[in-house]
Amino acid sequence: MKISINRLKKYIALTESPEEIGSLLTQSGLEVEGIEEFISIPGGLEGIVIGEVLTCEKHPDADKLSITTVDIGSDTPSHIVCGAPNVAAGQKVLVATVGSTLYPTEGESFTIKKAKIRGQVSEGMICAEDELGLGSSHDGIMVLDADLPNGTPATELFPVTKDYVLEIGLTPNRADAASHLGVARDLKALLGRELCINQEPEIQVETSGPAISVTVEDSKDCPRYAGITITNLKVGPSPKWLQDFLKSLDMEPINNVVDITNFILHDLGQPLHAFDADKIAGGKVIVKKLSKDSPFVTLDEKERKLSGEELMICDPNGGMCIAGIFGGIGSGVTEQTTSIFLESAYFAPDVIRKGAQFHGLKTDASFRFERGTDPNMPVYALKQAVKLLQEIAGGKVCSEIIDIYPEPVADFEVLVEYGHINRLIGKKIDPAQVKSILEGLDIQVKNETDKGFTAIVKPYRVDVTREADIIEEILRIYGFQQVELSENLKTDYLAEHPVKDLNKLQYRLSEILGSQGYHEIITNSLTKPLYSEKSGFLDPSLNVEIYNKLSEDLGVMRQSLLFSGLEVLAHNINRRQTDLKLFEFGTVYQKTEEGYQEGRRLAIFHSGNRSAESWIESSKPFGFADLYSTVEKVLEKLNLEVSEVQMVESAPFNYGLRLMLGQKELGTLGLVDDSLLKLAEVRQEVWFADLNWDLLCKKASGLKKYQEISKFPEVRRDLSLVLDKSISYDQVKQVALKAGGKLLQRIGVFDVYQGDKIEAGKKAYALSFHLQDQEKTLTDKVIDKTMHKLMEAFQNEVGAVIRS
Template identity: 65%
Template sequence: MKISINRLKDYIPFDQSPEEIADLLTASGLEVEGIASYESVKGSLKGIVVGEVIRCEPHPNADKLSLTQVDVGDRILPIVCGAPNVAKGQKVPVATVGTTLNPNDGGSFEIKKAKIRGEVSEGMICAEDELGLGASHEGILVLDTDLPNGSPVAPLFEISEAIVLEIGLTPNRADAASHLGVARDLKALLHKDLKMPDVSGFFVAREDRAFKVTVEDQKDCPRYAGLTISGVKAIPSPKWLQDYLKALDLEPINVFVDVTNFILHDLGQPLHGFDADKIGGAEITVRKLPKGTPFTTLDGKERILTGEELMICDNKGGLCMAGILGGQNSGVSDSTTTLFLESACFGADVIRKGAQHHGIKTDASFRFERGTDPNMPVFALKRAAMLICELAGGEISSGIVDHYPEPIEDVRIPVKYRHVDRLIGAVIDRSEIKTILKSLDIRVDQETEEGFLALVPPYRVDVTREADVIEEILRIYGFDSITLEENYQSEYLAEHPEKDQNKLQYRISETLAGMGYHEIITNSLSSSAFSAASGFLNAEEDVVILNKLSEDLDVLRQTLLYTGLEVLAHNINRRQKDLKLFEFGTVYFKKAKGFAEGNRLSLFLTGNSSKENWIHPVTEVGFPELYAVVEALLVKLNVPLPEVEIVEDTPYTYGLILRTNQQEIGKIGLLEQAVTRQASVKQEVFYAELDWDRLVRLAKKQEKFKEISRFPEVRRDLSLVIDQQVSFEELRQIANKAGGKLLKRINVFDVYKGDKVESNQKAYALSFYLQDDQQTLTDKLIDKTMNKLMAAFEKNAGALIRK
């Protein structure tokens, strides 16, 4: 959620810096995730000054250039200009040396002293598009101003700037989903009064376009208000309103839409405008339509109603899906001259169900789903009507219809002081408690020595229990204000298991980082579309989110693959194609009874092994590179090297299943193109997913010291001709059994397939490293070991030994 510091100051005047305000809000529970700046013109024309052309003559070496002398107040600048309309006596915008220009084409460049066709130029006379003010490039911009030469030009163009806070709003703080809501917290934190917008000038000019309102479902619509404005025009909004919306990343449309968006983000009250001439029977009915009724929304999509949606209707049918999205046939347009403006309070449950079923998420539904202030609709309606009349012309042509038969009262919560002291961990002065609550619009009633009755306004939908009231006291009082006693101590020392999963994870993370891998953390939420189209995930095991935030995030992930591929796609699309990534994450499964989850370690390798350079040629990453990393991790965990089995099933084009002690610890291989393209990745990706829980169980305590053998290592080579289907892993297992303790390691250094062997055969060149930790190996012992190996290969692998 974006909040403008400029607008906050209209509610609460303050001198604190944006950083100080961000710290205050974060400490009180409204976490500020970032601070950004908005400029209506990029660069805000900094360094651009008023200049006067006092001399203009043709360039001696170029037909289309002019030599000018420009007075910028404190000095006369020689400037070479290419504009055809430059002339002596003009007042012009001048970018001096060192100024950065931000033209409309999106680039930016710094003005430097230069020589152009042999003539010195110390600045630039600017055109409209070069300043980012418009699209014209027909000539320089000529200023009509009496400002002294050298004055900044920014005041001539109403340049606006804003500092914007990005607040990570938690679901419980629906009251803070607006500038007013954030200002209410600042009111309490800064001990200042809140200045509300003035609606005292609201008046009804005439009442000839009144609408009758009927609410059939009082529970789902406790309050509905509306009025009519006639004689309006759908014109563009003024610059101040457009800049306000742009600072919040909203696109201005026309004055009707922009005012309702302004009120929504300013006061937190969603509004909806109808073209009054399209409403049949001059009557509005809030009700539910029969199941199966088709309804076309503003986005042009026909939706089939379930019968549970709350609808705004006229005598012909549905006009709007209440609190979610308007209808195509009743919305305002450029031809609208009479506007019916709706301001209501809808039940959170009915809006949430309707929005989720139809996959619609709007700023209005976001607020209604969490709960809005039932006492705000009429105030917001007056404020919006006054703005529309001021900006779009017209006059209010009906009184306010306000259907609110059962006003929602304050929530009454008994609070005991001893509970306040116990939960906070400190005794706060009773008068300060009452001051804090008053600043939060929570009234204190029926106070005694033991406690009081808190009267909480309805807009605080999250404050319903005594503990909630105490939390409100603490967050304004300040968590940092609670001192910790020096004599606090633990009564016992906890025993820690020998295997610390966090330490193991840290060790592996360090190892991977040292190999050039970058750690990622992705969302546990994923899309059911992946499991449905994957071919290797069971869609029936998806853990479906009941209160899903969007259709794209509707299940918990069964694998780290797809969320990781989305990270790859994001980076590749930004020309970062050589990637080494890893992630520790949790996966989830639905079982016949209950649910299951597990921890996984994923590795992604794609692109080139190294950056381009003149010494070494660029080589693409391959399967052996990733397998070597996996093997190094197992060594780091002191887990026995795995037995492998070839896998060619989805999602791998080819790969291996890794097993240790007959337990599968993971899979590794090249991903199929069909799988990577599901996430819009169009280059080869090698992927490994390891069962981290199982690896932690298999990990053994590593010896800190190991004596290096004093006796030399011996190498012997063998050349074997074997069948194509015999793998190196099979040969390694045969060798480990036959070689005994003397065989330290085995390596394949050459593989041959060609016309010198049968078509169904291949030749392996293997090296064997023998060593005895107790004595120097003799030729007799070496030969005996090698003979055992050759016999084992011939017997168990059908190998032909080349001697």
């Protein structure tokens, strides 16, 4: 759910930054998953100024180009080569100055540079509307009818709306917060500031028109139904402020009538539906259920068979709308519409939930209705919409408001005891502060005694019906972070947590590695002192020496599994067994100031070829990817995920990686340094992984996370990046995950190139990006926006060049 900071400021005075507001809301239970800057015109027209064409002559070497001099308010006119057919002297135009960046309606952004075009200097660009993102026309440059001085910023003529938008991961219980008003209510309680809510407008009948009557046959599923008829409408585009508001929420403006209903929905949380009044047969609206398998064509032009359980808005001829979910194609508002019947209702959540699930429809209206809307909001929201329709679409009210509400929904009354508040929160909170918090949330406190009180909760808080719910409300506003942890903190387990059997865990990993073609080795814990002295990465002073040593070759306890493994490799290679995949679970030892320290490690070795020579394919030597793939399989089986990857270019590796799990080193892997191979008398390349088995066992989880397969399709987009060789794939991955947000499901590399076709010191990655929304089908606009964010992030954060 997206929330505009600008719109929030209409409800409550906010001086805090978007990040501070996001942090406040997150702490109170409305988790802010992201903050995006919205600019109504891409780039904000930075560097775009009004200019005047002083001279215009044909380019001597190009028939379709003109050479102009343009006054942009500088000391000297700018020379600009222009390809537009309509450029002429005396015109007022929009000029992109050198250094400015253009964000065209279609295509990628580009920066204006001083250049030579067919031998003529060009110091800027005279722009068409599509080049500035102001429209779609590319017939020629924009010619202005304005008397503003030359050099005036373009924003004087084309105001730019700037906003910050919060992406809130709304939990199902917080239906009340599915609007700007709902979020503002939380901020009121958190900040202790008053809300500024528009007064309910007075609506009077202004003219005569079609008289629409309403009959509610199913008051159980439709406890309240309100509506009004408006005529003399002129359907057309919405004003800029309304279009900018909808665009900031990633919604496309349609027309003024539909845009107003969408505005009210996101502003107040009350869905509205507009019917073309002239298409309502007999001027009668009937709220009822239709028989099973009745056909109904929705706005998306699909014929659907009704289940017989969904609530329908009908006229005497049949269904016009699936109530609270989706409109019908036969009664919708079009450009020819002049009269509408505007519906504002309160529907039972369960009937909307069942209908939406049966038809596989998820709309903004059903999202709110199925969670529970405010039964006291329909008439207020209706009047606010009518006021906007009068101002924006010229509508005139031709009927009284119809409000069928036979059994008003009562407030919830909840008995609360102070003792229970303090017990569940774990801290004694002053009763005066409890009362202040609840009143800030529009929850009245009545019948107060020393022991407790009665809380009166308005019905829009569908999730606050029990004492525990009231206490949760107090805690989330008081602040979880203000409850200190007890020195004797404890909890009651709901289920037993079995102790990990480390032997079984090791056996399971051994089976997995064995199934991958590995052989397990068990080597001596005693080794040569020479290894630590010559290794370059082991400290000889930490050796655990043997007092009664049998020989110098077995004089110390090993600090690493590397050398004992290399000895096994050397033994096999000397006997012409050159293609080897080995692993060992072993203990390493070190001397410390406190005594001696032991640690369990898992070592994995590759050497030789990963596939033998045959008539099908030639032999292929082991590479880094083979070793890393094995390590990934080990981590996957233990349900662990690496938090950070660091480069290693020191002993014992020629090059390698360090894997981190939080702040702790999980292990290292890479190509063993040649000097160490020589020390162990190994005559071929060795790939080695050294993993902290103690840490793996401690963090391993037997629980696997499963996720339902999404009903919505996945989309793949590819990019080719040219990067410095020093940039690692992990750096690219982290940038992508940060910029791609929750839509980016995974990233893949399907080609890496280093060669003479690109600049020296560079490499090229061909990456695939898999995008998916778990709640709806992705649109081209959302996909393009996400890819644009990724490309900008790659360019800005890792200096990538995007190859076309």
